[in-house]
Amino acid sequence: MTMDPIAAVTEEFSITGQLLPEDMTAIAAAGFRSVICNRPDGEDAGQPPAAQIVEAARRLGIAFAHLPVATRDIAPADAAAMRGALAAMPGPVLAFCRTGARSRAIYEAAMKAGGSAPGVQDVVIVGGGSAGLACAASLLKRRPDLSITVVEPSGTHYYQPGWTLVGAGVFAPEATSRPMADVMPRQVRWIRQAVTAFLPEQNRVRLEGGSELAYRALVAAPGLKLDWDAIPGLARSLGQHGVTSNYRYDLAPYTCDLARRLTRGRALFTQPPMPIKCAGAPQKAMYLSCHRWERTGALAGIDTEFHTAGAVLFGVPDYVPALMSYIQRYRIDLRLGSRLVSVDGPAGVACFEQSGSDGLRLVERRFDMLHAVPPQIAPDFVRVSPLADESGFIAVDPATLRHPRWSNIFALGDAAATSNAKTAAAARKQAPVVAINLLAALDGREPVAAYDGYGSCPLTVERGRIVLAEFGYGGKLLPSFPAWLLDGRKPTRRAWFLKDRLLPPIYWHGMLKGREWLARPQAIGVGR
Structure with a gap:
């Protein structure tokens, strides 16, 4: 009996008709590492039971799962089981039923339920700085079961706003740094490499070693380059x-x-x-x-x-x-x-x-x-990528932070080609906007949250007093506090207390943990 043709659904998932135990050698030679049987035992006379096929597959080192479905009308529980198998099994994966049609249907149901193809992450985040980690935390706060990979080569995370006070002798240098492993959300996969290229047409990024990561949605937050x-x-x-x-x-x-x-x-x-x-x-x-x-x-x-x-x-x-x-x-x-x-x-x-x-x-x-x-420019791999605009930074809609060409790509932080001040405070406000709009994109919906260009610059004019500049797009003042409590246009001790005592713990224990204090995004079309 000749094996039915194999049809690729994605680069990592394919379907075919009924397989026999003796087909496993050809399946292994074709490079498949996992097989899923979506056909109930005893459906047709002469059909080999799944137990016989799994025995042959395992002898060749192929992972096997039996997830039978009787019709193309896929129940939610079956879609969830398929999703779990796809997440756990090594790719590429070949699924089969009588003709392949039910395997395609259950795969599509798993994707609609929020699943990812084998080897495909729901979200890949490029950059483990303030913007990247804050976005990861905001995503997980809203959807804890997302599969997220953060690509960041550095083993240390820095609280860069504190370096001004290190230079003044107020902070010790070590107070502004922590091991990256200590601040990386536990639920994410961390790849300690650098990204060398964006491949948006293939929904992939290339790493420095030459390997590639596939994603359903991409968050680009690689920061900028200090061009010494x-x-x-x-x-x-x-x-x-x-x-x-x-x-x-x-x-x-x-x-x-x-x-x-x-x-x-x-x-x-x-x-x-x-x-x-x-x-x-x-x-x-x-x-x-x-x-x-x-x-x-x-x-x-x-x-x-x-x-x-x-x-x-x-x-x-x-x-x-x-x-x-x-x-x-x-x-x-x-x-x-x-x-x-x-x-x-x-x-x-x-x-x-x-x-x-x-x-x-x-x-x-x-x-x-x-x-x-020094002058500051977009990272080299960003400037030459298809994501960049004429400035070299990543093109985005200034409100939704979504790329104008690829609807599943978002950017925030210093690498985004927005006109706001490039500050950690801006990233704090951008992270929930990207999280909300990215989840909408995964669900097939349009963006619903808007970023107003907020940035904050605590201008330390003397030790003990700060002019707290808070503004958005077009220089519009966006104060966080009423003027009677803290007038940012004047040097105040209250602003110094905020910078010196409150902002560091808010950063470490709030922003990087998905606690969006004073950072709730506005809906599209709603002014602040």
């Missing part, structure tokens, strides 16, 4: 010669050491063109250093300059008056339209390209301390 090498001389000067940056875990303590030791000379602080993560961070390092010098009586002997590539001090005008009062108080030389283009660490010289009424010119400035912030 874009400024000649900067990378090799970091950590010595008075050159530092709070944008690196290992360098933030050096910022504190430099500010503590400097009593006379020139301190330069830089900010590159947007987009960058936490647009206020370059200023925070400067204000906290100046406040230290003010307290120790050294401020008068230090010439402080702030070189920003932007045309304004801060992008949301409501917060500029408070910040300008500190620019004046600390006697900071504010240089707008000034971009760092090279560093000579041993010579203590930084070169800037400055714009003026006469065009661009190069200006060299000697320094005793240089806090440098």
